[in-house]
Amino acid sequence: MTRVWFITGASRGLGRAFAEAALDAGDQVIASARNVEPLADLAQRYPEDLVRLPLDVTDRAAVFEGVQRAVAAFGRLDIVVNNAGVMLLGMLEEATEEQIRAHFDVNLFGAVWVTQAVLPHLRAQGGGRILQVTTMGTGGGFPMVGLYAAGKSALDSVSEAAAMEAEQFGVKTTIVQMGGYDTGLFTTGTTTTTPDPHYQELRDKLVEMWGDDAGPAPATAAPVIMELVDLPDPPRRLIVGAASYDMVQQDLQDRVEKYRAWEHLSRKAPG
Template identity: 60%
Template sequence: MTTTGIETRHMADERQGRAWFITGASRGLGRAFAEAALAAGDRVVGTARDVGPLAELAVGYQGRLLALELDIADRAAVHAVVDKAVAELGGLDIVVNNAGQLLYGMLEEATEEQVRAHFDTNVHGALWVGQAVLPYLREQGSGHVVQVTSMGSTGGFASVGLYSAGKAALDALSEALAMEVESFGVSVTIVQPGSFATDLFTRGTTMTEERGHYAPLRAKLAELWADADAGEPAEAAAVLLRAIEIQPPPKRLILGSTSYDLVLKDLEARIGEHRRWEELSRQAGQA
């Protein structure tokens, strides 16, 4: 009895564990996702601009973690690294688009260079990764793409409007992607994390040059966020591992109890606003 190349790879995966491709794997949630996958017996290609922090982890999991430098804003580099990952692992089972950064400041303050760099990473980079991995996932007839957006992707908020805008764009792209690849046996899960103890607000943040007339608003925001709790990345990673075991997997998953409540509250407020103006909306006819 003969087997196809795809069947052979799947049998090998059962022996060696699933094959993961994780962007932004050096720190924060990406690092936690990589550690959880490795602890589960899987194999991981972890990418980041700086893979130095992965060296110790690679030693601890000899032969199961391949760390590759990658700036996801570079489309050609993304395709080259994905090709190398597939060559090394024989295929990919789970792709986690996690890499991202925060552009912090009021919209008026942001420079063109800052805005373009922000969207190149948070939106275009995830798109380039998707374009690079999908030919392989489509050919093998399986795979799971995890798109890490944010609890803030449902709407904008002062001082993080550009971050929310980028995550909202990725959210919309991910919904479209899910429809486009479902018939090929590929699943998409949109993961919306809340606040976790990562370095997003330090190493991962670009600050705008502050303008004095926003000082009162900044003071209010600082007071609002003063007592905010941050979750443990390992807890988020444990939930992700459980989610990918579910068949079919969740199409959308909020990470964090407080975040869950806030997202639902925001959605309910939006529904209320639509209903408030329903009569006016319907005056526009059947459009």
């Protein structure tokens, strides 16, 4: 059975890879992005199965209108992928209010607006899948990317609640915690703060630690997503990336050990 996908942030990176994999599998795709011109080649290859939808997910009214157009395109939505995202790179003290609000408008509120807009349609048709693309770093912050982790962590928590609310309608949600892929997020998708010289030593150490490796190609993650959407009982959360899986497991273990180290103090309060 041909499935209909609605993918945000589909013009590049993971969104583009997921759209291409879905089309290659014989599915139909509504690919949304602020600029859909990079999808012209896919539109030529799949003229009957790909609809390009210009959309700014920060505009709630436009999102609801766009979802209506998406439903009208193929008559239904089966798989919704909230993938649109940007990066705010810099120390917390350096970030301006405008930068922070713009960042959350995309990474958190944009995904919330899409989820609100698609749920009535999925409920009416008796089910569907929602994939909320977050990150393997939602378990905690890290210097220079703390606001990115914060937005994705908030989406992680909201998605957990929404998943429990919507499962009674046959809607199955998976929080897809992506590892590091060469998506262009740190280049075309990045806003950089104005450096404060007080943080230069730490900044230099981080740049050296990260190195020049941009990570594997997004297309290498697409087979996992295709297998995920085929599962009759998908997981609520899924880490995508072998190295990222190991890092998350180590982080969880370290956190448990730190909690236990201070258990004696925690238990002094009755709450």
